[in-house]
Amino acid sequence: MKSVVFRDTEKLEIIETKLQNLKDDELIIEVANCGVCGTDFHIFNGHSYAKQNTILGHEFAGTIITKGIDCNGFEIGDNIAVDPNIYCGKCDYCKVGKIHFCENHKALGVTEDGGFAEYVIVPVSQAYKLPKEFPLSQAAFAEPLSCCIRGIDQAEIKHGDSVIIVGGGTIGLLMLQLAKLAGASKIIVIELNDLKHKYALELGADYTLSPDKINLLFDINKITKGGADKVIECVGSTDAVTLSIQLIKRGGTVVIFGLAPEGKSVQLNLQDAFKKELTIKTSFLNPFTFGRAIELLINRKVVVGSIPVTQIGFDSFKEIFSTSYKRNTLKYQFTNKLKETL
Ligand SMILES: [Zn+2]
Ligand SMILES: [Zn+2]
Structure with missing residues (x-):
């Protein structure tokens, strides 16, 4: 074969x-x-x-x-x-x-x-x-969705939470649908490629913004009143993780979902992290989530x-x-x- x-x-x-x-x-x-x-x-x-x-x-x-x-x-x-x-x-x-x-x-x-x-x-x-x-x-x-379900579980989204998805590729588009199902009140997708904004909006994003927008932090603060409750990073780069940490509200949770190339790291401002009671989680593989992914797909809850x-x-x-x-x-x-x- x-x-x-x-x-x-x-x-x-x-x-x-x-x-x-x-x-x-x-x-x-x-x-x-x-x-x-x-x-x-x-x-x-x-x-x-x-x-x-x-x-x-x-x-x-x-x-x-x-x-x-x-x-x-x-x-x-x-x-x-x-x-x-x-x-x-x-x-x-x-x-x-x-x-x-x-x-x-x-x-x-x-x-x-x-x-x-x-x-x-x-x-x-x-x-x-x-x-x-x-x-x-x-x-x-089903496989990428099952991994995204693990990521969403890690984010522990509560009904009414504001959620930012950094990265509007396939994973970002799956995450945004899961965030919606989890009860997010506002979903903002941050994506460099303008062409991808259309897909995010079609699938339920409330806002799409470009990461190189000059007033990005100002706009996010306005939309979310001081940062998002949950930020899910779906790029796998130092820049995307650094941005995710900047966009989180006090007491919020950042989930690093994207796989960065080996050896990459980020700088963390310890006082900012301290004052924010920042939670940073990662998400690895798909433990016990594959069946749930199938159910969401075949019942058309995630399209x-x-x-x-x-x-x-x-x-x-x-x-x-x-x-x-x-x-x-x-x-x-x-x-x-x-x-x-x-
Ligand atoms: Zn994969
Ligand atoms: Zn074992």
Whole structure:
């Protein structure tokens, strides 16, 4: 089968590979769609870890074509979305329910073969069944949405809170919908690219502002009466985190959601932080949130149909992952059937 293999930093290969032998508790999935994530680009650039010689792709959905004998509840032909994060269940962290800190954590598309391929082997524990009519291209958003749910849980939004989302990319657009569902009274999206403001407004943002606006802090103070109760940073950069801390109200919470390149740090004004009783949280992976993500998607409480997605086949990987390529879309999604659209 065709697959996209990570060899080393800045080295991806599109090659023929063979599936491993199927175990009793595993399924073979024909991949329909697999999102290209910021993490995939970080892996390619050497800023995030992946095991060498692994097939990348961790945001995928597809159809079961073969099943092991210990896969009760799943049938050939079922459509599923896949939680790529696999926990051991045996280490100290797993035993206290902090599975995302698992000492033996594995992830499909990072340490095990993932979804940028025609087929992928998936442990049945990672499979979530989908209604037949639900589009698989939308189901491929379940993984990023499940991570966003973790981020929203960390923010602990109360009804009536003002919320700022820093970054209006795919993650920002998912976060803003979750913030709305969580009861935010005002949602402000801060995004450099004017074109993305339109999508944020369509999906429920009350205000969109550019971070390079001269009066940004003044405007935010006016809209929120002294800063937002919650700020969710969805960029993964020093500038975005620094800005997030500036925009928070006294007693507020900043959630750093974006993954910054390794080695980046921010300066924190300790007196400001002290006087604000500032809470800074981060959000890591998607512990116990995948099923909730599926429910929100299939019940159309979070909509991804209006997020512009560029479908790509195997042929486009080289171009998109070249260091000089200027990415100009919100989301790339690998598809085995280029004809399928959102
Ligand atoms: Zn991802
Ligand atoms: Zn563990």
